[in-house]
Amino acid sequence: MSWISALGPLQWLLLLVIPPAVLSLYFLKLKRRELAVPSTLLWRKTLEDVHVNSIWQRLRKNLLLYLQLLFLAILILACLRPGWSGQNRIGDRRIYVIDNSASMQATDVEPTRLDLAKKKVRELLSDTSADDVGMVIAFSDRADVRQGFTKDRNRLFSAVDSIPTTSRGTDVSEALRAAAGLANPGRSSFDNLSDIMVADAVPATVYLLSDGAFGDLGDFDVGKLKIEYISIGESKTNNLGIVSFAVQRNEDKANKLEAFARITNPGDEKVEFTASLELDGKLLDASTGSVDAKQEAGLLFELTDTDEGRLKLTLDYDDALKVDNVAYAAIRPNKQISILLVTPGNNALETALQTPRVQQIASVQVESPTFLDDPAFQVAALDANIDLVIFDQCSPKQMPSTNTLFIGSVPPTASGSDAAPSESNSNVWKFGQPQGPALILDVNRSNPITQYLEMGSVSIVEARTIDPAESGMVLMTSDIGPVFAIAPRGPFQDAVLGFSIVQATSGGVGVNTDWGIKRSFPVFVYATVEYLGGGITESSSPSVQPGWPIGLVLSKRFKEFKVVAPDGQTTELVRGDESRHTFTKTEVPGIYQVFAKGIEKPVESFCVNLFSSRESDLAVADSIKMGFESVQASGTTIQARKETWRWILLFALALLVIEWIVFNRRVFI
């Protein structure tokens, strides 16, 4: 039993004055109601027994007075805040780290795990004394400091209440790092030990309220933090979750799509389920399946004559976590890359563009260099209907508004290496004089175009060195210098190959390199088409986990876009110079659609799905491991001060009621 004074000295003084005041009220004569009676004869005789003029005798057997004094005594006792096991209070700094990841939406405890965690934090907060400081951190796959250190309990309460539910994954390390950093503000970032400003780390207690759906914390150094892990949730909770859902085109049958889903069952029992697949809100197919305990099962749906639409897979199984029972996928229309090849004639290149793989993703238009003067080219170039223009041994007067590949020629804005230094501009391509022979020495493996190329056996008769424009990247280096480079031009990219495959001369066509007959050449062409043409259009839209950013490739044709979230929220996007735009507002699972301004049909879509077997596993961790240490869960009970003042006040209230009854009914003197 320990006591905490809830009042200051002056307040105590005031409180202690009240009992004598009540007592004195009993000495004072009450203002009595006058009542005429036939005779006071009998009353006089009656009162003679009781009425003794002594003041103390008057107070004798006055139950009302005793009740009132007892009431006051109980009030004073409550103000002393008696409590149990007060020695368990640790430190004055408390950090409440609350898990609000997807698994905390589970309803195995009433109403949800997150609400239970909030309730427990509120209980912990109520048990703190007025001088304690607290901090509230919510975490999912990132930490969110809801409230910094404060003594204001109301702010802590509202910070706890304001923690939202998320559908994100779990990563506690960031939250713990934030707690450690905020708990030990004196931590110096310098190794210099003479830094006298470094304050001692202040011990703090971290109350980690989570279901433990995160891995080991590795060698996380908690410093002077004491971690109390309070596990939330039932240890044995059945759940079924979709961990993967994707749509693919059938390689053999072009008009057929296959939707795959992977279902996980982290529970201890075999589960049978029904899965229904909806296309644009209409039931398309349904399937039943079963998953053994701690196993995964696959589901396959075949879709015919479906070119685009929004797919929603729902598991009809009543479990504690609903968010992982739904998965979304959007089918993208089969989009073809359009390529314009301007060449005086290049069999090797044309053959490489005729391969089935390239044909599957691209349509190629071949024109002679005279086409460059054609107004149709100007229209096509400005309209950006063409995704990639390949200039073979020729060069336009003006760069088209699209990605380009120059083979054996130079962009019109390029300058020669012999140009005057004063004209040198870092934003233009520079070229050396043709020289040869050249041998490729190094290939940039980090770029998708050149990552699979094997150029060791390729011989080149003549090549010129290339110095790419600003922010450019050399992709191939030969013994004479860089011969292949890529550089951005606004939202577009230009790649320049410093040697031609064939060289048209007055005597006919001469071969400049044997690369055209090597196996690596079609690989190079395919990779170029795939990368510069806009990438492969997968039949299924990309999917990210809730809260994760997604890179959107926005069409160059439009400037303004808006993203419509599944909950109807819209976000305006303005395309800058970069063709990729990073979109971060992906909290709500579902299908997001990107609309261009003035276009009704979405130009792009992507999905946000939980797809986390760790979140779907609702088993509650008994302990969390931190390096070699292990923190045991304290379960639903928390080492905390058991306050009794509420009960005492309740008793006092009951006493007040009894006193009222006694006063009114005069049941007993």
Added chain:
Amino acid sequence: MAKLERMELVSRKIFRGRMKGERRSKRKGQSVEFADFRNYVSGDDLRFIDWNLFARMDRLYLKIFLEEEDLHFYTIIDDSMSMDFGEPSKFFVAKQIAASLAYIGLCRGDRVSVSSFETSSNPVVIRGKSSTHRLLGHLESLSCVTSATTMAESIKRFCVKNTGKGIVVLVSDLMNKSGYESALRMLVAREMDIFLIHLLSPEELSPEMQGDLKLVDCEDGDQREISISAGLLHRYQQTLAAFIEQAKSFCNKRSITYVPARSDQAADVLVNEYLRSKGLVR
């Protein structure tokens, strides 16, 4: 009224009246009711000689007849302010009782005297059924007074004024701080047949009070401060019971018929049933 007319006042004692009444008297006299024989002495009225007996016995015997007399019936009503309480008030009920009993007496030709403490020295004395209106008029004129005359003084005045013997019915609540004993003793000393109707109101028998009160005596303005509680009420009941018991035993010791009555009880019920059972009327 018809019931009352059939009733008569009963006296356990036989008193001498002044006028011929409808009651047998101890005195012998002229009536149709034979009482005894006695020897003739000279000077006796020859009309009362029993000639048949003379023929048989050859001696003169005189027939003696019982004399029929009237009865003196007194009703004294307590008119102190304490009688003015209750709904209906005790005084009103007392007047009803007095009227009922007096009417019975009038119907039987008794000498009826009705008075209050205030008018005890100058009572209204009436006789005969025809005086009913006068009786009622007199009762109507009576009211509670705040005079300081005590019960004992009033009874003393009454005894001085009324020398005759008879039935006295005293209707009072006995709420007299100077005591009622001396007054009753005086009546007993007059050898009267005394009936005491102890009339109490429900407010006195079971007071329904709450809270902290200052009780004011309506007679002398005496004040008592009380805080009503179950215990206090319980003690009051004990005091009341003792008070009633004391009055009862005082009366029993002195052959006074003690009749307790409630003011919320109908007067005719009281007279018809209660007083009949007590033997005052039949």
